[in-house]
Amino acid sequence: MLSKNKIKFFNSIKKKKYRDINQCFFAEGEKLVDELLNSDLKIIEIYATSEWINLNEQQITKRNADVIEISENELNKISSLTTPNKVIVIAKQTCFDFNINEISKELNIFLENINDPGNLGTIIRIADWFGIENIFCSKESVDMYNPKVVQASMGAIYRTKIHYVDSVKFLTDIKSLENFNIYGTFLEGNNIYKEDLDKNGLIIMGSESHGISNTISSFINKKLFIPNYPIMKKTSESLNISTATSIVCSEFRRRIS
Amino acid sequence: MLSKNKIKFFNSIKKKKYRDINQCFFAEGEKLVDELLNSDLKIIEIYATSEWINLNEQQITKRNADVIEISENELNKISSLTTPNKVIVIAKQTCFDFNINEISKELNIFLENINDPGNLGTIIRIADWFGIENIFCSKESVDMYNPKVVQASMGAIYRTKIHYVDSVKFLTDIKSLENFNIYGTFLEGNNIYKEDLDKNGLIIMGSESHGISNTISSFINKKLFIPNYPIMKKTSESLNISTATSIVCSEFRRRIS
Numbered sequence: 290m291l292s293k294n295k296i297k298f299f300n301s302i303k304k305k306k307y308r309d310i311n312q313c314f315f316a317e318g319e320k321l322v323d324e325l326l327n328s329d330l331k332i333i334e335i336y337a338t339s340e341w342i343n344l345n346e347q348q349i350t351k352r353n354a355d356v357i358e359i360s361e362n363e364l365n366k367i368s369s370l371t372t373p374n375k376v377i378v379i380a381k382q383t384c385f386d387f388n389i390n391e392i393s394k395e396l397n398i399f400l401e402n403i404n405d406p407g408n409l410g411t412i413i414r415i416a417d418w419f420g421i422e423n424i425f426c427s428k429e430s431v432d433m434y435n436p437k438v439v440q441a442s443m444g445a446i447y448r449t450k451i452h453y454v455d456s457v458k459f460l461t462d463i464k465s466l467e468n469f470n471i472y473g474t475f476l477e478g479n480n481i482y483k484e485d486l487d488k489n490g491l492i493i494m495g496s497e498s499h500g501i502s503n504t505i506s507s508f509i510n511k512k513l514f515i516p517n518y519p520i521m522k523k524t525s526e527s528l529n530i531s532t533a534t535s536i537v538c539s540e541f542r543r544r545i546s
Numbered sequence: 547m548l549s550k551n552k553i554k555f556f557n558s559i560k561k562k563k564y565r566d567i568n569q570c571f572f573a574e575g576e577k578l579v580d581e582l583l584n585s586d587l588k589i590i591e592i593y594a595t596s597e598w599i600n601l602n603e604q605q606i607t608k609r610n611a612d613v614i615e616i617s618e619n620e621l622n623k624i625s626s627l628t629t630p631n632k633v634i635v636i637a638k639q640t641c642f643d644f645n646i647n648e649i650s651k652e653l654n655i656f657l658e659n660i661n662d663p664g665n666l667g668t669i670i671r672i673a674d675w676f677g678i679e680n681i682f683c684s685k686e687s688v689d690m691y692n693p694k695v696v697q698a699s700m701g702a703i704y705r706t707k708i709h710y711v712d713s714v715k716f717l718t719d720i721k722s723l724e725n726f727n728i729y730g731t732f733l734e735g736n737n738i739y740k741e742d743l744d745k746n747g748l749i750i751m752g753s754e755s756h757g758i759s760n761t762i763s764s765f766i767n768k769k770l771f772i773p774n775y776p777i778m779k780k781t782s783e784s785l786n787i788s789t790a791t792s793i794v795c796s797e798f799r800r801r802i803s
Binding site: 411414419420445517518525528529531535543 | 668671675677698702737774776785788789792793796797
């Protein structure tokens with residue numbers, strides 16, 4: 290049974306402010322919940338239909354979490370999906386530290402003012418696929434616990450470390466590292482297919498509407514370009530941010546695969 | 547001024563059925579409309595605020611289109627955007643023929659039952675960037691003139707040819723071509739970075755939820771795989787369809803760029 294207060298609570302944590310106050314977020318649907326229960330994240334409560342509960346007794350016992358049985362009708366009231374899917378889990382937000390020396394040995398992503406939750410979720414999924422563990426976002430970026438981010442990440446959000454940082458301070462620290470390149474894509478950059486790309490480094494991607502700002506651009510020492518084809522034809526002005534990120538990450542990993 | 551009938555008409559063409567009956571679609575916002583007015587497509591009517599009309603007199607005269615001045619308030623009533631943006635244009639749908647011999651010399655994409663309009667729009671933008679002129683969709687796929695497809699394509703939809711085909715009939719014809727490979731991505735496919743990829747061919751991408759079906763898979767003679775990294779770690783199960791399409795198209799074009 291779902292109390293009026295609980296419905297109110299669910300609606301409140303659709304907003305970042307209340308997710309932060311309660312240090313929690315939620316994931317919905319069989320696939321996302323299955324991955325969540327198999328992750329290291331702390332589970333607060335599971336709201337599920339009797340059908341889901343019967344099929345997942347083992348997992349519930351393993352996680353020792355509170356389970357509240359609800360009807361399809363009650364699920365509809367708290368879900369943020371068009372087609373609610375059997376189960377919603379509230380989990381605890383996690384906050385990761387990072388060590389600049391460890392970062393220096395890895396490939397990392399920095400997102401400047403990413404705005405669209407679908408794009409952030411997709412980029413988290415790309416990073417996870419390509420073994421990029423740390424994603425840095427400028428403080429103005431969309432919240433990683435936005436339900437649409439969680440959904441689009443398809444569970445990758447439980448395996449990657451996402452840090453919200455003061456852009457200039459973070460990039461100033463990173464810039465001082467030795468043998469560490471900072472990359473970004475620009476229309477006037479070098480052909481990415483022919484450029485030397487290291488195993489480690491930082492890939493900067495700009496916002497959907499404004500690209501990489503001049504301030505952030507000044508930290509970049511390797512400008513890359515994804516060539517369009519054929520060069521002479523009028524094509525789209527740009528690729529969208531998650532498309533460009535996937536091609537750039539793929540190129541970095543191709544060199545060492 | 548906007549009549550009640552016109553508002554009703556705009557709401558009707560948000561649905562495929564009425565777009566098809568009227569053989570039209572609409573595009574919204576300054577950027578998309580600018581690209582539309584510069585395309586070869588036939589413009590039916592322009593609905594715009596006085597601000598937009600004043601700034602675009604030259605383009606309006608050039609296209610010799612009917613312009614209806616509307617208020618911001620009226621725009622809100624017909625727009626399908628959360629933040630309506632100055633102008634909506636109704637244009638005529640186009641239908642392209644294709645010649646199997648011309649197709650045989652080019653790189654093409656086939657989408658099996660693509661469902662999400664954002665994904666289709668993004669893939670059209672990717673195809674346009676990489677000079678892939680023809681996209682084939684199974685008949686069950688989302689409509690190319692869905693407002694979200696038009697929006698996500700960012701104008702690329704005006705430059706690519708999208709064909710809705712009977713999958714088995716089309717692929718049977720294609721399969722008979724000489725020196726023409728049919729590619730698809732599979733978890734058990736060959737490392738795409740190391741595989742021979744031709745200048746021409748057909749790239750098949752499966753639906754978001756079911757991937758490539760057995761029926762369609764039987765036409766594919768080159769199975770590809772985008773390697774995750776590092777190979778041993780548990781990562782996401784898959785990439786989303788537009789992410790995978792961008793990496794595959796980039797790999798094909800890298801070989802000839």
